Amino acid sequence: MAGENREYVFLECSESGVRHYRTQKRVKGQNIKKLELKKYSAKLKKHTLHKEKKK
Numbered sequence: 926m927a928g929e930n931r932e933y934v935f936l937e938c939s940e941s942g943v944r945h946y947r948t949q950k951r952v953k954g955q956n957i958k959k960l961e962l963k964k965y966s967a968k969l970k971k972h973t974l975h976k977e978k979k980k
Contacts, residue, residue, distance in 0.1 A: 930954070936975035938966045946975060 930953045936946040946964055951957065960977040 934960065934977045934979060936960065936962060936964060937978045938964075938968070939974045939976055941966060941968050941973075943968055944978065950977070 930951055931949045932952050933947055934950045935944045936948060937944045943966070945966065948960070950960060962975050963972050964975045965971070966973045966975075
């Protein structure tokens with residue numbers, strides 16, 4: 926099934942350390958790397974780099 930290869934991961938702000946976002950990530954396959962996305966941090970009121978963290 927399509928949902929079997931995915932799991933939830935949290936995106937943590939690299940500057941404030943707060944986890945604002947939850948997203949799904951593929952867990953099987955080649956070249957699976959940790960997510961790094963620029964997202965909006967409401968605490969800092971600007972876009973910052975968010976890195977993947979497990980629960």
